[in-house]
Amino acid sequence: MTGKTEFSRGFLGILSAFALATLVMVFFFEQSNGALQDRFKFAGRLFSPIPWIHAGGVTIANGLTEFRGGTPDALTLTGQLQVLFSLLLIFVVGPTLFFLGWRTYRLGSAKTFSKEWMLMVLGGILSFSVMIPAIPGSVMQRMGSQSMYKAQAVQTNKDEIVSMLGGEIQLKVELYRILPKAMGGGGGSFSGFVLPPDLARTEVATFTAVATDSILTIKATSLLYPNATASVQFQRQRFANWEWSGDFE
């Protein structure tokens, strides 16, 4: 077995150096609190380090624009070229220089510090600077998404319950208090209020009411997260004493 039939020690050293240099660069870039980022601002207009994160940013920005009532603009050619340039640099130029340069070097037709060797190093830096962070980035992205989906599911359920309490239920309660007893109301009191069946159990929660003359307490128990409850007191035309428990806390 000769040095040319396996990954040589020198080559493995170069690979390790690429990986280490990339991690050090990423570390210092992250720790620079914006100083380095500012210096690279110009480069940033030309280069988007991880294109799929850039595309995700555009999607979120569109969502925020629509949230504010605007209409997202079609992407400019400059914006598209910025991402295309990154894709080409990272996934075409980098691997091509690295693989073909390495092959030439490995088969012995190029020496250290030759033109081919330099291209291989350049290609390696381009490729590794994205490939290395991409792997832990993918893992973290998956974990982050799962955590966000769960947190959002709980928050959505909570929002739906708040919306029910502050909307339909509050209206029923107020109408009951205002209407005279002869018309099925409480004649100025909450006493005797009973939630109609369609509001006592909805798709998101069950609601129970406990009424006195001047205060009505409604408790909601989530159907999706049974340990999660919300309760609120209605007084004349206002809410008081919101309380949350379980997953809603």
Next chain:
Amino acid sequence: MIIFWLLGGIVVVSVAFFIPGTSTELWPNINAAGIATFLYVVALTAYAFRPPLPQLNRAIGWFAVLGTSVWIGIGWRGMDETTHWQHDRLLSVKEVITRGMILAELPAPFLKTLEAYHNQQEKNKLTIGQLFRQQFPALTVGGNFRDTSFTSDKIVFSVQSISDHDVFVIGFGGHCKGREAQFTNFNGQHGIVQLEGILTEKGFSYDWQN
């Protein structure tokens, strides 16, 4: 040879990138380019790791390329799914907020009217319409009686008719899209959240029209 591979890769990926055309999103472009890139890298790997390189070198090369591609693919697709989910969540939250604001704010003046109506003495009793007009003396039919200090808040409460026995109102969701894009709103716009409410002496009832 490097220059041919570079030119070939740049042309293939660039063409794939621009095939989907221009839209408000980058995903169609980078997904098309991503597929082309993957095929290019596979072809490049097959070329770069061909004999006479030893078997072990080739195996490790393929393993590294495919392994990295899988991880990048996971991160790429994950970002695509997550950001679209977040986009959709933003819009559904906006709809929940808009409906919540309409339902929390709109009934208040009508409940006040209703309470005043039922608390009157039988002698010289005013009608529902008269009591409502007392609250908004300058309001004309079709006018907006919602007061907001935020210029971006476009929710409108428009009174459609006032009679002795009832008051009709429309709650219009400004720029929040409702369930049906084809729905024609009271002001001629299309697809916006809209509630129709009616106040009578028996109470205030409503219906989400969109």
